[in-house]
Amino acid sequence: MTITEHPLAKKYLAAVARETAALSPERRNELLADLEEHIAVALVEESASGDDEIRAVLARLGDPRTIAATALGEEAAAPRPSLARALALLVLLAMTAPLSMLTPYPLLGCIPVAGAIWWLWTSRQWSRRDKVIGTVAAVVPLLFAVAESVAVMGDVHLGFGALFLPVGLLALVLPVAAGVYLLARAVRRPA
């Protein structure tokens, strides 16, 4: 039996679960997991497992109603992710591939690429992982175009060869796909 299955801990967590019924399921599960970890870690660090010690840890955690009230307050206070910002990012990302790959001047693609990267990294609404995904997707068409033109100019046979079409198509759709993904992340994340 793990310590969080102890009747006292279970009863406490059930009380928190009951009091946070109005919270979004994602937020609620996170809170319950955090509290569960807290109880287990606190008891391990005190090398304690007796009823009184569990009671003491729970007492310090506080009244489930107080925790629930704080959680509900934080949920309301959190800023809504901006849909406009996500849409603008999608437009910038959608421009990167055509400007990089379908014009005679691939370096034109630098403009939306720089814009998209700046727009991404100055925002707080995406996680670092999502920002990296967006950045990579923005840069790929430009890299593809530059690699192609270097290969052509130098008359070296380092081009993509038979892979030109599949890789090129992938580079074309990748930024839009990333833009849609980042938009979905912004929409799905509740305030």
Next chain:
Amino acid sequence: MVPDIAGKPAAGKAESQLRKGVLEYCVLALLREGPRYGVELLETLGAVNVMVTSQGTIYPLLSRLRRDGLVETRWQESPSGPPRRYYELTPSGHTALKEFTAIWPHFREAVDHFITD
């Protein structure tokens, strides 16, 4: 029965309002030197009496800091007990902390100015 320690009558409305405003910056400051996990943060915060009356309320706060992009979390195994969820400052978190650190002395002085005769 879980005793209701949050209802300490001495912790008045002013105190709880103040705490609400500054606690997150204290948390960010505690993370300045490196990642920490929840129980660790609470031990440090608990060393100063006014900061946390009900430890569990720190978790919704940490969750919001994470959603606001001020901290990041990752799980790390521990030699004893369950894996710990570590909180770490992001660049935005560092910026927010710097901004608060710059504002706070003025704020403190202004309040002192009005409440002392």
